[in-house]
Amino acid sequence: MAHLVINEEDYIRRYGPSLNYTPESGWKTEQADRLVKTHCCFCGVQCGIQLKVKNDRIIGFEPWEEFPVNQGKLCPKGIKRYLQNEHPDRLKNPLIRCESGFRSAEWEEAMERTVTAIQSIQSRYGKDAFAFLGGASMTNEKAYLNGKFARLALETSNIDYNGRLCMVSAGAANKMAFGIDRSANPWSDIPKAEVVLLAGTNLSECFPVLTEHVWKARDNGGKIIVIDPRMTPIARTCDLFLPVRPGTDSALVNGILHIMILEGWVDEDFIRNHTNGFDRVRESVHSWTPARTQQVTGVPAANIVKAAELWGNARTSILLHARGIEHHTNGVDNVLNYINLVLTTGRIGREGCGYGTITGQGNGQGGREHGQRCNQLPGGRDINDAKHRNEIADFWGVSESELPGEGLTACEIIDAIEDGKIKGLLSISFNPLVSIPDSRRTKAALEKLEFFACIDFFLSETGRHADVIFAGSLQAEDEGTVTTGEGRCIHLPNSIPPPGNARVDWKIICELAERLGKGQFFDFRKSEEIFTELCAASKGGPIDYSGMNYQKLEEDFGIFWPCPNSNHSGTPRLFEDRCFFFPDGKARFHGIDHRGPAEEVDADYPIYLTTGRVVSQYLSGNQTRRIGDLVDQYPKPLCEMHPKLADRLGILDAEEIRVVTRRGTMLVPAQIVRTIRPDTVFIPYHWPGKQSANQLTNRVLDPISKIPEFKVCACRLEKIHDEPKKEVPS
Numbered sequence: 001m002a003h004l005v006i007n008e009e010d011y012i013r014r015y016g017p018s019l020n021y022t023p024e025s026g027w028k029t030e031q032a033d034r035l036v037k038t039h040c041c042f043c044g045v046q047c048g049i050q051l052k053v054k055n056d057r058i059i060g061f062e063p064w065e066e067f068p069v070n071q072g073k074l075c076p077k078g079i080k081r082y083l084q085n086e087h088p089d090r091l092k093n094p095l096i097r098c099e100s101g102f103r104s105a106e107w108e109e110a111m112e113r114t115v116t117a118i119q120s121i122q123s124r125y126g127k128d129a130f131a132f133l134g135g136a137s138m139t140n141e142k143a144y145l146n147g148k149f150a151r152l153a154l155e156t157s158n159i160d161y162n163g164r165l166c167m168v169s170a171g172a173a174n175k176m177a178f179g180i181d182r183s184a185n186p187w188s189d190i191p192k193a194e195v196v197l198l199a200g201t202n203l204s205e206c207f208p209v210l211t212e213h214v215w216k217a218r219d220n221g222g223k224i225i226v227i228d229p230r231m232t233p234i235a236r237t238c239d240l241f242l243p244v245r246p247g248t249d250s251a252l253v254n255g256i257l258h259i260m261i262l263e264g265w266v267d268e269d270f271i272r273n274h275t276n277g278f279d280r281v282r283e284s285v286h287s288w289t290p291a292r293t294q295q296v297t298g299v300p301a302a303n304i305v306k307a308a309e310l311w312g313n314a315r316t317s318i319l320l321h322a323r324g325i326e327h328h329t330n331g332v333d334n335v336l337n338y339i340n341l342v343l344t345t346g347r348i349g350r351e352g353c354g355y356g357t358i359t360g361q362g363n364g365q366g367g368r369e370h371g372q373r374c375n376q377l378p379g380g381r382d383i384n385d386a387k388h389r390n391e392i393a394d395f396w397g398v399s400e401s402e403l404p405g406e407g408l409t410a411c412e413i414i415d416a417i418e419d420g421k422i423k424g425l426l427s428i429s430f431n432p433l434v435s436i437p438d439s440r441r442t443k444a445a446l447e448k449l450e451f452f453a454c455i456d457f458f459l460s461e462t463g464r465h466a467d468v469i470f471a472g473s474l475q476a477e478d479e480g481t482v483t484t485g486e487g488r489c490i491h492l493p494n495s496i497p498p499p500g501n502a503r504v505d506w507k508i509i510c511e512l513a514e515r516l517g518k519g520q521f522f523d524f525r526k527s528e529e530i531f532t533e534l535c536a537a538s539k540g541g542p543i544d545y546s547g548m549n550y551q552k553l554e555e556d557f558g559i560f561w562p563c564p565n566s567n568h569s570g571t572p573r574l575f576e577d578r579c580f581f582f583p584d585g586k587a588r589f590h591g592i593d594h595r596g597p598a599e600e601v602d603a604d605y606p607i608y609l610t611t612g613r614v615v616s617q618y619l620s621g622n623q624t625r626r627i628g629d630l631v632d633q634y635p636k637p638l639c640e641m642h643p644k645l646a647d648r649l650g651i652l653d654a655e656e657i658r659v660v661t662r663r664g665t666m667l668v669p670a671q672i673v674r675t676i677r678p679d680t681v682f683i684p685y686h687w688p689g690k691q692s693a694n695q696l697t698n699r700v701l702d703p704i705s706k707i708p709e710f711k712v713c714a715c716r717l718e719k720i721h722d723e724p725k726k727e728v729p730s
Contacts, residue, residue: 030059036495037064040078041137041475042618044359044485045069045187045207047078051476056496058082058476068557069187069484075208076616080627084474085496087626089458091471092500102459102469107501110468114426115515117451117467118154121424127155127404131413131422135429136163136367137619138505139480139492141530143363144378144537145509145522146428147371150404152396152521153513157407158422160374162430164410166323167364168373168705169331170357176332177339177588178574179581180542181380182365182487183356184348185318186560186572191216192352195314197225197307199249199338200324200711201358204233205615207322207485210358217318223310227252228324229610230640230682231675240306243677245298246608246712247597249325253337254594255293256308257285260344265312270346274578280591281340296594298677311341316352323360323612327710329598331702336590343587349575359485361619362475366483369543370534374407378534379541388541395537396521409706411436411699418445426512428455428472428505433462434620434688437697437708438663455508460622461688471502478504479527481553483561488572490558491550506530539564542581597712598700601679605661605714607645608680611693612711621686637687638671641717642678646670649717658718659683664695667720681715 032052039046048067052060061082063072084090094110095102121130132154134146143161150159171181178184190196190213204211211234218224224238227249235241244252260266261282271278290301297304311317319342325334339355347353359365371378371392378395381388383406393400408416414436416422436442446452446465453468454460463469476495483489498504506527513522524530528550539546547563547570559570579585601608616633618624625631639659641651651657653672658665659681667690668683676682685693698713 030054032059035062036493038476038492038495039482039490040074041081041362041623042077043207044361044364045209046362046482046484046490047074047209048072049074049078049081051082051495053495058085058496070209073209073212076630076633077618077624080629083627084623085476087458089626090499090502091457091459091469092502093471094501095459095469095471097467107503110470111511111515114453114468115512117424117453118426118516121450125423128158128407129422130154130156130424130426131158131408131416132156133410133413133425133427133430133432134159134161134367134372136161136166136361136364138363138367138429139478139482139527140363140366140370140489140534141480141527142428142506142509143367143372144370144534145506145530147376147378148396148521149509149513150372152398153516153518154426155404157404158374158413158416159372159407160410160413161367161372162410162432162435163361163364163368163373164706165435165708165710166360167326167357167368169326169328169702169707170321170335171368172705173332173335173339174357176590177336177343180574181368182561182574183485184574185354185356186486186488187213189352189354189573190214190318190320191220193217193222193314193316193318194352195223195225195310195317197227197311197317197319197341198234198238199227199319199321200326201320201322202228202230202232202234202324202612203358206360206613207358208615225307225310229608229677229680236675240303240310242299242303242307245296245677246610246680247328247330248297248594249328249334250330250337250592251288251293251296251594252299252304253341254285254288254592255290255297255304256311257281257340257344258288258293259290259305259308260312261285263308263312265308266344267346271344274346274580274585275343275587275589276584277589277591278344281344281589284591284593298679312345314345314347317345317347318352318354318356320356320358322358324711327707328712329700329702329709330595331707332704333592333595337592340589340592343589349573349578351573354573356486363482365485365487366481366489369483370538374409379538379545380543381541391540392537409701411701411706411708414442414445417448420448423449424451425449426453426455427462431460431462431620431622433465434460434622434692434694435685437694437699437710439692439694440664441699455505457502458622458626460620470508471498471500472505472508473498473502477502478506481531484558487560488558489545489548489553489561491553598709599662599698599713601714605716607715607717608677609659609661609696609713609715610680610682610711611685611697612682614684614686617684617686619686620688625686634684637668637684637691637693639668639717640671640673640676640682642676643672643674644678645681646672650719651717656720658720659696659715660718661696661698661713661715663698666690666693666695681717685710
């Protein structure tokens with residue numbers, strides 16, 4: 001096509017009408033009544049943004065350059081996030097199931113039907129027969145409220161949240177190693193590191209703004225190591241890429257530690273004075289020679305040695321990881337072993353030295369801190385700890401015996417519905433039909449419920465199975481706080497009211513509690529009152545917000561917890577006093593004996609399948625799949641595969657193929673790339689129904705975190721018109 005050149009006159013004639021231009025009045029643009037400084041509603045970076053508001057409608061955005069994390073920069077999702085508020089799919093009234101699908105209903109009918117169903121189910125089957133599923137993209141206020149509602153109003157032990165599919169392996173390992181569940185460093189430490197190790201994080205697509213922080217480290221002379229089965233965009237600019245075989249991260253780390261110990265690249269003083277358990281690590285890595293590690297992981301031995309040399313000899317270093325090492329049946333082991341790398345060098349607790357987990361959801365950190373997990377009470381307290389139970393019971397004004405015990409995790413709740421043990425469900429901002437592995441079983445479970453109600457702002461794939469749908473609120477339609485992946489609690493001011501007859505989420509929860517006879521515990525008139533109670537409840541707990549308030553958050557661009565009193569300025573960097581959150585003040589090493597994934601490849605299923613995100617989509621896609629520009633970037637799932645694998649099976653680029661696992665089958669176009677291992681294929685998971693990657697994935701759980709193994713299972717590829725081919729790729 002010839003290069004198209006048009007002058008201003010031609011441009012106006014051709015495009016002016018579609019761009020609101022006329023010669024008489026010039027360019028027509030809506031002028032905002034006000035700008036609201038707030039934050040993006042997607043990943044855990046929580047970039048600052050200014051929303052343009054006119055007549056209680058969001059009409060656009062402006063950069064917020066003062067917010068220190070992103071300084072005005074946004075990824076594609078952040079730029080387009082405002083478009084969902086005026087989307088025609090927006091729920092504006094409660095819906096009730098009827099013979100033809102759903103009908104619009106008044107709030108009184110929706111509330112009465114839900115409360116009647118809760119009471120009926122619990123009177124017949126017991127309190128635990130009704131479950132609650134929350135979300136990690138909601139505010140801290142709602143996370144706190146969800147836990148309190150489940151335990152005091154529903155009186156059920158069965159409450160969990162969709163962070164069970166995201167961050168719990170990291171959280172469990174952090175507590176086992178450090179005694180606390182939070183990244184040790186602010187993002188501002190990344191550029192100060194001589195080596196940045198990125199394990200299982202597709203940083204450039206999932207957390208794009210953080211890429212600049214890593215590049216600044218490189219510009220300052222730092223080296224970047226990336227560990228991933230795929231050469232993701234950040235890996236294409238790194239100094240050392242280790243293409244690990246899916247499910248073998250702990251073996252790779254054992255191999256790196258083996259070299260570091262042999263060469264003396266360890267901080268013996270730090271290990272002796274500030275840690276326990278290193279002898280077990282020495283023992284567990286003793287046999288992991290470079291040759292053995294290469295055989296298990298597929299990473300060349302020379303590169304394993306190089307990684308040990310770079311990491312072991314650095315003066316400053318940061319290790320960051322995400323779901324790539326966590327979505328496994330050995331996810332907790334993987335995280336513990338990467339923490340071993342950090343502790344072995346003693347490089348933690350000072351500027352440019354440390355460790356962080358990159359949270360995938362908007363409030364992935366805060367959403368797991370305030371009591372909506374099955375094993376947790378507010379302030380990060382343990383529901384099985386008698387002291388912790390008494391502290392919260394006293395705070396709420398109930399007896400300790402009235403607090404339910406530990407219940408089932410998210411996947412276990414779905415399994416219990418399938419088994420007929422749970423009969424009713426209330427969910428908020430959770431789409432398990434798309435996001436939980438083996439979606440065929442999830443669908444069957446939802447259809448088995450006697451009653452299901454959900455609170456949401458769009459009708460999700462899961463919501464289509466509900467009996468009652470409450471029209472809730474988007475982030476911009478409420479006020480509250482979230483806690484970013486670096487541990488910074490930030491304030492989200494209200495930007496606009498909910499549209500039509502929709503309501504703010506927390507008010508829905510509080511009214512349900514009142515109708516269940518527990519209104520005295522939920523007498524909140526505004527979100528700030530919930531935050532004030534949350535902070536007071538956290539006082540003295542492992543996760544202490546008690547020195548925070550909305551005004552302080554606004555003035556300081558957020559506050560890092562712990563913040564134990566009103567005179568405290570927060571804690572951006574943990575462990576600066578070399579004291580960890582255990583009674584003896586010492587961190588814990590954990591020797592890891594590598595175990596492979598739950599499902600290995602074989603003659604029938606000879607290829608590894610892994611799943612993940614793409615830059616333009618978010619989680620189950622319930623929000624981003626409604627924004628046209630984001631859909632255009634990546635309109636449907638593709639199956640990435642290496643040319644060697646494609647040639648072996650006779651597959652052409654863009655050809656529709658059949659991907660088969662022991663759980664299901666999916667038709668998907670092939671995308672032939674050189675940036676993936678030849679024994680592995682990758683499918684993103686943001687789509688529902690026949691386009692859902694979770695038709696294929698394995699619902700087997702990590703024994704500690706109960707997170708599913710999204711990141712590895714065995715599959716085979718079939719040409720649609722050919723006989724299945726089962727060769728094992730070279």
